[in-house]
Amino acid sequence: MIDIDQVIARIDGAETLEALEALRIEYLGKQGSISGLLKTLGGMSPEQRQVEGPKIQALREGATAAIAARKDALETAALDARLAAETIDLSLPAPQAPRGSVHPISQVMDELAEVFADLGFAVATGPEIEDDWHNFTALNMPESHPARAMHDTFYFPDRNDDGREMLLRTHTSPVQIRSMIEQGAPIRIVAPGRVYRSDSDATHTPMFHQIEGLVIDKGIHLGHLKWTLETFLKAFFERDDIVLRLRPSYFPFTEPSIEVDVGYSNEAGPNGSSRRVVGGSGDAPGHAWMEVLGSGMVNRHVIAAGGLDPDEWQGFAFGTGVDRLAMLKYGMDDLRAFFDGDVRWLSHYGFSALDVPTLSGGVGTPV
Numbered sequence: 001m002i003d004i005d006q007v008i009a010r011i012d013g014a015e016t017l018e019a020l021e022a023l024r025i026e027y028l029g030k031q032g033s034i035s036g037l038l039k040t041l042g043g044m045s046p047e048q049r050q051v052e053g054p055k056i057q058a059l060r061e062g063a064t065a066a067i068a069a070r071k072d073a074l075e076t077a078a079l080d081a082r083l084a085a086e087t088i089d090l091s092l093p094a095p096q097a098p099r100g101s102v103h104p105i106s107q108v109m110d111e112l113a114e115v116f117a118d119l120g121f122a123v124a125t126g127p128e129i130e131d132d133w134h135n136f137t138a139l140n141m142p143e144s145h146p147a148r149a150m151h152d153t154f155y156f157p158d159r160n161d162d163g164r165e166m167l168l169r170t171h172t173s174p175v176q177i178r179s180m181i182e183q184g185a186p187i188r189i190v191a192p193g194r195v196y197r198s199d200s201d202a203t204h205t206p207m208f209h210q211i212e213g214l215v216i217d218k219g220i221h222l223g224h225l226k227w228t229l230e231t232f233l234k235a236f237f238e239r240d241d242i243v244l245r246l247r248p249s250y251f252p253f254t255e256p257s258i259e260v261d262v263g264y265s266n267e268a269g270p271n272g273s274s275r276r277v278v279g280g281s282g283d284a285p286g287h288a289w290m291e292v293l294g295s296g297m298v299n300r301h302v303i304a305a306g307g308l309d310p311d312e313w314q315g316f317a318f319g320t321g322v323d324r325l326a327m328l329k330y331g332m333d334d335l336r337a338f339f340d341g342d343v344r345w346l347s348h349y350g351f352s353a354l355d356v357p358t359l360s361g362g363v364g365t366p367v
Helices: 004-012 017-028 033-043 046-085 104-118 173-183 222-237 300-305 322-330 335-339 343-349
Strands: 129-131 155-159 165-168 187-196 207-217 244-251 254-268 274-278 287-298 314-321
Touching: 004 017, 004 046, 017 033, 017 046, 033 046, 104 187, 104 207, 104 222, 104 322, 173 187, 173 207, 173 300, 173 314, 207 222, 207 322, 222 244, 222 254, 222 287, 222 314, 222 322, 244 287, 254 314, 274 287, 274 322, 287 300, 287 322, 314 322, 322 335
Parallel strands: none
Antiparallel strands: 129 165, 155 165, 187 207, 207 314, 244 254, 254 274, 254 287, 287 314
16 A cells, blocks of 8 residues: 555655646556555455545645645745836836727817806707708708708708708708797707708818707897807807807898807917917907807797797897818818828827816816
8 A cells, every 4th residue: 555644745845737647647546556445445355445445535635735736836836936126116117008099079069068058948859850940941041042052061862851952951950940830939959960051162062060049039139149150269269258249240130130250360380370369359369260150030930931030039040160170279280181081180180089178177088
C-alpha cells in the first residue's frame, strides 16, 4: 500500500505548476499508481473489498485534496509575484471609445423647444406633403404670388381627393392653419420642421428647417410680440444684451408685418477668419444690424381661414430658419455643410448625446 504521508509530502514539495501536474499524472492519471490500486478492487472478493476499498478511496481523496491545495498556493504566489513586478498608472485616463454625436440641427431644435416651452408654447407638427390651400390660399397668398410658381415650389403631378394641388410645404405655416381648425382658440404653439424650396447656394438649400410661432387670444397686440421675441432671443443666445430693431415690412399672412433685426459684431478668429457674434446695439461702434426673423399680427383673412372670428380673436406670428440660428450661435459659415455628412465636420460641431439643453443649465453647449 502507498504511504499517504509520503504522497502528501511530495505534493507539498512541488515548486512549480508543471511539477505538480507531473505528480498528479503519476498518482491519479489513467496509468497512475493510485488509479492502479482502484482497478485491483475488481479482482478482490467482497470481503477484501470491504477492507481495502475504504483505504484506497481515502488515499485517492487525500492526494486529490493535497494537489488542489498546492495548486491554489502556487497560483496565488505566481499572481503576487506578477503584481509585484508589474506597475499600472491608475492616474491615466481610460481610452475613449468611439461615440456618435447629435447633429447641430437636432440640438438647436431641442434648444428652441426648451425655450418656448418655458414661455408656455406647445410644439405642433403637420404633414410635409401639403395641399396648396393649407400652404398658400389659407395664408392669404393669391394665385399670382411668386412663391406659388413652379420654379420656387416642388409640386407633385397628382391632386388630392378635393382636387387641390399637392406639394412639398414651403414653410411650416400650414401647421398654424391646421392647429386653429383642430384646436380653436386660445392657442400658443411653435411649429418646427423641414421645409422645401427650389434654391441652392451657400446660404440656401432645397431642404432646410424652420420654426414658426403662433399666438391667438383676446387683446393681443404688438407689445406682446416684441416681448416674446426679445425673451426668446436672449434665452437662445444666452446673452442679456440682445437689442432688437423692428422694421415695417409686408407678408400676406400678417398685417402689420415686421422684420426683426438684431445687433451684432464681428469677432476675430484663427487664421484671419471672423464670425458674427449676436449682441449689443447695431448702432454701437463696430456693430451692425442683421435680420433674423419675420413676424407680425395675424391677418384677419388667415384667422378666418382657421375657423375663428377675427373680430373676437387677435394674434401674432413669427418665423425663422433653424439652420441660420445654428450658424449664428455656433459660428458655422456654410449652410451646405449641414447636409454633406462629413464626419470630421460633425465631430467638430456635433454635440454629445448627454448635452440635453435646459434653461437652468444653459440651452447650448459651447463648441
